[in-house]
Amino acid sequence: MEEKFTSVLFLSLSESWRSILRSGDDIHKIRENLLNHINERHFITYSDKDSDMHDLDLIIIRDCARVLRGILNPRSEKLAGFSVLAELINAAAGKTDPSLSEAFWAELCHLVRGIEGQFRFHENTEFSFADTGDLKGRDAAQSRSLELDLIHKHVENKMSLYRCGLDNQFIELRDTNKKMILAGMGAETRNWTDWHWHLQKIARDEKSLSDYAFLTEKEKENIKRANSLGIPFGVTPYYASLFERSGNGEDRALRAQVLFPENYINSFQNGCGEDNINDFMLETDTSPTDLITRRYPDIVILKAYNSCPQICVYCQRNWEIKGPLEPGAMADKDQLVAAIRWIEEHEAISEVLVTGGDPLVLSDSKIRDILQKLSAIDHIKRIRIGTRTLVTLPMRFTDALCDILASFRIPGRRELSVITHIQHPLEVTPEFVKAAEKLKSRGISIYNQLVFTFYISRRFEAARLRSLIKLCGVDPYYSFYPKGKSETADYRIPIARILQEHKEESRLMPGLARTDEPVYNVPGLGKNHLNAWQNRDLISIGKDGARVYEFHPWEKKIADQKIYIGTDMPILDYLERLENIGESAEEYESIWYYF
Known part of the structure; x- marks a missing residue:
């Protein structure tokens, strides 16, 4: 990501926003004028006049309008304990709070670009099938079938990047690992199929796990620290055999299941x-x-x-x-x-x-x-x-x-x-x-x-x-x-990523292979289904760029129950992490418009 998100960039995006924020009016009048502008932008998307925007891009304007109305609402500011609007007014006056992160400005920049229609997602999609010309009947069906073949090929190419434990290469690797573990313990092949044996040989520290699998020096250090702090740790010999012996990152997800990151250990150490x-x-x-x-x-x-x-x-x-x-x-x-x-x-x-x-x-x-x-x-x-x-x-x-x-x-x-x-x-x-x-x-x-x-x-x-x-x-x-x-x-x-995945990836698969629902477990209340807007509201953006949500209880409209205020993971931070492991943030660009 080459673009740097700052208050300067934010103020450069829209003359309308800039003039309202710099008007010198009090916060109540500025709020009123911004909401009027947002409502006008929203109303235009329903106009019967010709628009140069794709119909699906107009929907993004509507989504951003709803989000901005929620963020600029005084009730939202009270629930979140933070006023985004006050920070925008200060920035427009040249008094930007230095504690506001780049991730904060990234969210606001994308929201303004969204409400002002400064994007063309559906003019630059990987596939463009809406216009089939004058084709009808069998000709139209055959053309559509070819289009669907292209989508299938796209999905298969992407999924083929991820190898699985049934690939011959990994079966051979894990058989080698199994033999090495058994030999190192003086055990026999029959022990491997005995679940009692695995329970007896659980690795509980870095030394025993190092006997089973390759560990980096940092992983060893973290396990030692975890042991010293009494953090529960254990890995079965079988699961350790799934690790690769080169430490090249292919098994990143497996190691993350059981090996503590530094932040985890520090959090426990700090109480x-x-x-x-x-x-x-x-x-x-x-x-x-x-x-x-x-x-x-x-x-x-x-x-x-x-x-x-x-x-x-x-x-x-x-x-x-x-x-x-x-x-x-x-x-x-x-x-x-x-x-x-x-x-x-x-x-x-x-x-x-x-x-x-x-x-x-x-x-x-x-x-x-x-x-x-x-x-x-x-x-x-x-x-x-x-x-x-x-x-x-x-x-x-x-x-x-x-x-x-x-x-x-x-x-x-x-x-x-x-x-x-x-x-x-x-x-x-x-x-x-x-x-x-x-x-x-x-x-x-x-x-x-x-x-x-x-x-x-x-x-x-x-x-x-x-x-x-x-x-x-x-x-x-x-x-x-x-x-x-x-x-x-x-x-x-970010919640936006699980929504993006469900819409842009999972949805491309046959129905029986995508029967799972994305959910957020609300403390003390239970599951909040993320697919439905009516189950939550985005009410603020924190200084760190994290979205703040008001989650509605599953009992809504059934019984009296409290709401829950939850904080998300900043999208910009997430995209930077992806780039650090070799991903291109551009492939995830639409994430900003999942709310």
């Missing part, structure tokens, strides 16, 4: 490890009894086991989990009995998500016992198992375990399904496919909840993942915006 800070989802406020979380009428979470064989850095429950397979992670027997009794006493509950932690590290007998108790409750119609062992420990899915799970599904009466997080095509391996097929062949549905982090956010990267897992029998379910926790800032993306 963010306290429960009241890190309980981002306010689970303590939505737990009516021990081990239960309830945010919706019909479904509850049952936290049966409070640890995992491998700790995901972005985990929303990192404030609860102390380490991999931590002693005492199993729910207290009396508490578990009481929690299940609570479910039995609340007939509104028809669905239970058994999670933690990862409950599938429990023994077969304990899993059977929990499922038997839940299945004995007449009003339970669906049981979900939340687990990431499909990608961290696929050998856990023995025939015995899969038979146990399948025994609790009764077609037409009770469903049992598995919910997982598959985060990258490189996690889809032959072992994963085998485990998934064992479940599917027994009638057990598998759903993927993708956490849409920076590491899966390049153009068509998530589309490649969706297409791949669907072929393995896994249905895309949700695309989660990463939790807005300070320690996981390196994993966040």
Whole structure:
């Protein structure tokens, strides 16, 4: 990105804006005049007079009008605790606040360009199919078919940039890694298929993980610091075998799952490890009894086991989990009995998500016992198992375990399904496919909840993942915006990017391969579906360039409930990060106009 976004550039974009801001009127009059100008620009897009703009570009003017009205609203300023308008007036008077970031001015520049129609997105698109001339019938259909072939080729070319764990090259690499790990531990090939062995050999520090996989010096240093601060850390031998041994960045997404960035460690060191800070989802406020979380009428979470064989850095429950397979992670027997009794006493509950932690590290007998108790409750119609062992420990899915799970599904009466997080095509391996097929062949549905982090956010990267897992029998379910926790800032993306991906990439795929919904999990309230404008309002731009949103509760128009004010990731910062890993920011230019 060569353009430098400043107050000077902003003031140069529109004579109308410049004259209003420099009028010398008080802030109330300036606000009124700006809103009048914005409304006029909005009204023009509905004019029956000929326009030199593409119809679809006129829609962008309307979108910007709505956003600017929200930002200039006094109520928005009160909710955000910041007045964008006051800063613009100061800048117009030559008193620009030096603490306003370039990302702040980038947002304002794009909004003014948007409302003033200073762009031509739909005159310079990669494809231009609107004008088919006088073609009709079969001729028009054949022409359109050729156009669709071009789109398909574009999508395939983009998705082919991302290799997966089923590529022969990676199968061979990981077989080599597996043999190296086994040889280094004096183990035999049969140990590799024994999930108990993997649990016994979890890497818990930089030395043990270095025995399994290549680590850079910075990665080693960060693991040492994390260990010294008591930050939970663990990687299974299987998952370590997925790492490359060259450190060239191809496996960036896999390493990011388990290796802490410096910001994460610094946040914990500075006190963010306290429960009241890190309980981002306010689970303590939505737990009516021990081990239960309830945010919706019909479904509850049952936290049966409070640890995992491998700790995901972005985990929303990192404030609860102390380490991999931590002693005492199993729910207290009396508490578990009481929690299940609570479910039995609340007939509104028809669905239970058994999670933690990862409950599938429990023994077969304990899993059977929990499922038997839940299945004995007449009003339970669906049981979900939340687990990431499909990608961290696929050998856990023995025939015995899969038979146990399948025994609790009764077609037409009770469903049992598995919910997982598959985060990258490189996690889809032959072992994963085998485990998934064992479940599917027994009638057990598998759903993927993708956490849409920076590491899966390049153009068509998530589309490649969706297409791949669907072929393995896994249905895309949700695309989660990463939790807005300070320690996981390196994993966040702008909301605009997940919307852009859903519209410009996911939408180009067949419907069955793009069934996931982009959502933002509102603390204490639950999922906010991002596809719909009516679920949120953009109310401000922070000094750092982050958009500030007013999220509406899912109960809106149903029950009285509070709103939630959430802060986004600055778009300019995100684009600069993409460029740092070799992407072109120009390919993402339309991101500024997703709100």
